């Protein structure tokens with residue numbers, strides 16, 4: 141099921157240098173060998189076939205060399221010898237052909253299987269890691285890991301082992317043969333290789349490693365900029381922000397060009413020198429010069445020069461392939477490193493403390509919470525200043541304390557309305573209940589048990605949520621409502637939809653409850669909210685957390701919420717971020733937050749009578765809209 145509309149609580153996207161939510165995160169990267177272990181058999185078969193293919197490839201090479209020596213030797217050639225060499229060459233070619241075909245087939249199947257397995261593991265892992273973990277990563281970077289990095293494993297599996305094998309085997313066998321012909325000319329033939337190898341250390345300097353890291357960071361940044369642009373395209377277009385978005389992309393691309401040029405220079409200079417040393421003209425000139433000296437000195441037969449001319453080039457060609465293979469391996473190693481980073485993030489420990497089936501009092505004790513700031517290295521530091529406001533303070537290095545000692549008890553069977561100015565910490569507080577984040581200090585308990593001790597599935601069975609930002613999945617409306625109860629009867633789904641005042645709207649759709657959202661129909665924001673409400677009601681969790689969105693302003697949705705709240709079971713614990721005074725008036729308790737602290741709490745009537753901050757809040761809202769008096773008293 142693919143997500144189509146905005147969402148179930150979507151963790152905030154961390155912009156460059158943006159604050160990140162603190163979360164326990166133990167990184168235990170799985171070893172590459174353990175990731176590849178299930179494929180060890182096929183991998184071994186692949187390497188064996190590649191080795192056999194490389195060995196078989198030697199036969200035609202040696203047959204050609206021997207044939208040439210026989211034909212060029214003084215006197216008439218032995219026809220039996222000639223025939224044997226031709227047969228040896230043909231047989232070698234045939235075996236090589238079979239091995240190459242088989243290894244290429246196995247390689248591609250293995251490649252596809254490993255990539256699929258990595259993607260499956262990554263998808264499963266992304267479903268397991270704590271939600272707050274996503275706020276520490278950029279969407280584009282994760283997309284790069286799942287897409288590009290998994291793809292980068294391809295050359296590593298499909299081609300490189302074979303290239304590495306032949307890179308060692310062919311020259312080794314050729315060298316043995318050449319030494320047997322003439323050791324002095326063999327040493328001369330090795331001169332280009334020794335020269336080429338001298339440039340290898342230059343390609344592995346710390347500067348080159350830095351350039352490579354910059355190159356990787358640049359590609360990730362471009363990927364992130366594109367994802368951000370596509371995700372925010374409607375906002376960008378509405379506010380004619382294409383110019384800015386384009387400029388951001390151009391700046392990422394320009395930075396990348398500079399990085400790319402540095403990277404190419406770092407790679408290309410030593411690579412060009414290596415290529416020159418290994419180029420056929422240089423190799424042939426070296427061999428011919430050495431050969432000419434020996435032949436004119438009378439210590440080498442002219443026919444014996446032939447193997448050096450033929451095999452000398454063969455000695456250097458695999459070395460060039462080794463260079464490519466080495467680069468591919470480095471690329472694959474870095475990609476696998478990033479894959480392992482994601483796979484190695486351990487999900488939060490999953491303790492199994494049982495929860496009592498009833499009596500779900502929610503208690504927050506001295507809860508403090510800070511968003512931590514992480515700064516990018518390099519030129520892209522952003523200060524955390526833009527997140528400061530007068531009411532909040534920065535606590536410690538790069539930490540932004542948003543909740544500052546919250547003590548709150550939500551009794552079963554009561555509705556608590558959370559009110560307070562924008563930025564006072566209401567959303568942050570309710571996000572502690574599904575453990576999007578854990579408190580940096582203090583504890584949140586349900587039924588007397590700390591949330592950190594409750595298994596995730598128990599937690600989500602106990603607490604359900606309706607957030608402002610509703611994400612519906614690309615699935616039928618029935619499946620969307622029954623998300624938490626996949627085997628729910630249609631009758632239960634319909635009952636929840638009726639309670640959430642969305643049943644009639646669903647009936648009007650061409651395929652009713654089987655309508656697929658995003659394909660057969662689209663829903664308005666208010667309708668999506670009511671689907672989310674039906675979903676939470678069907679889940680029937682004893683604790684309901686509701687962020688009353690401004691979208692609830694449509695009368696139907698507002699009525700649905702009020703109706704649902706009034707018909708909920710007697711022992712339900714409800715916490716609602718209230719934006720409408722009607723909801724506040726209906727609540728049993730009102731909690732007023734300001735600057736991350738509870739400044740007032742009590743019944744609406746008590747708080748109005750106290751003439752404090754809540755009374756002012758009430759009056760402001762009342763003069764801005766319509767409302768009625770809270771239960772049991774008239775506001776003044």
Ligand SMILES: Nc1ncnc2c1ncn2[C@@H]1O[C@H](COP(=O)(O)OP(=O)(O)OP(=O)(O)O)[C@@H](O)[C@H]1O
Pocket residue numbers: 152159160161275511527532540542560561562563564565566567568569
């Ligand atoms: N993911 C985040 N990273 C860093 N800071 C954040 C994050 N989310 C919120 N904040 C900051 O925490 C403070 C409280 O935000 P929060 O969303 O909890 O307030 P709120 O009372 O729900 O506001 P509103 O009524 O406008 O939704 C704000 O200053 C905000 O900038």
